[in-house]
Amino acid sequence: MHVNGKVALVTGGAQGIGRAFVQALLGKGAKVALLDRNPEAGQQSKAALDEQFEAQRTVFIQCDVTDTEQLKGAFKKVIEHFGRLDIVVNNAGVNNEKDWESTIQINLTSVIRGTYLGLEYMRKGNGGDGGVIINISSLAEYIEATGIAQNTKFNSCN
Numbered sequence: 001m002h003v004n005g006k007v008a009l010v011t012g013g014a015q016g017i018g019r020a021f022v023q024a025l026l027g028k029g030a031k032v033a034l035l036d037r038n039p040e041a042g043q044q045s046k047a048a049l050d051e052q053f054e055a056q057r058t059v060f061i062q063c064d065v066t067d068t069e070q071l072k073g074a075f076k077k078v079i080e081h082f083g084r085l086d087i088v089v090n091n092a093g094v095n096n097e098k099d100w101e102s103t104i105q106i107n108l109t110s111v112i113r114g115t116y117l118g119l120e121y122m123r124k125g126n127g128g129d130g131g132v133i134i135n136i137s138s139l140a141e142y143i144e145a146t147g148i149a150q151n152t153k154f155n156s157c158n
């Protein structure tokens with residue numbers, strides 16, 4: 001896909017890997033909506049990016065991806081603001097085993113919801129022009145799977 005002129009939505013775009021995605025997409029000529037639950041970080045990122053790229057090419061939308069209505073509303077705002085949507089990066093994520101329910105909401109449920117919303121707006125059969133959905137995961141998934149397999153084997157020997 002040629003990124004120049006396309007419109008991207010990046011969740012958790014205010015800092016870290018999401019912010020790097022935003023920067024890279026802007027560098028290749030896209031317009032980008034940064035979604036993040038942290039308004040201070042979102043506004044600071046937008047201000048810093050405005051020094052490097054034309055201000056109208058980015059928009060910050062405060063959104064907690066675990067809130068279904070906020071996420072739906074944010075997708076709608078992106079379409080209203082930029083007129084189209086071509087790239088969705090479901091990046092928002094946390095690493096917090098103690099609050100595992102919230103972690104599953106953010107790292108899994110919201111990614112699935114973001115994928116369906118991307119399909120709703122971009123799928124050719126739905127009147128869209130097609131697009132790209134990128135879901136950010138972690139290599140830790142494979143490390144955990146190995147650990148569980150080893151533990152299972154160990155337990156079955158006892």
Ligand SMILES: NC(=O)c1ccc[n+]([C@@H]2O[C@H](COP(=O)([O-])OP(=O)(O)OC[C@H]3O[C@@H](n4cnc5c(N)ncnc54)[C@H](O)[C@@H]3O)[C@@H](O)[C@H]2O)c1
Pocket residue numbers: 011012013014015016017018035036037038041063064065066091092093094095106136137138139140
């Ligand atoms: N950094 C790593 O080494 C690493 C390794 C493996 C996977 N990942 C994955 O990469 C992604 C980004 O990680 P990172 O290291 O850049 O994290 P980070 O903590 O630096 O940034 C995450 C961003 O997501 C936002 N966010 C968190 N919960 C949110 C929510 N409910 N709604 C909206 N925004 C929310 C935060 O405010 C923050 O701006 C995550 O999905 C993470 O699981 C990171």
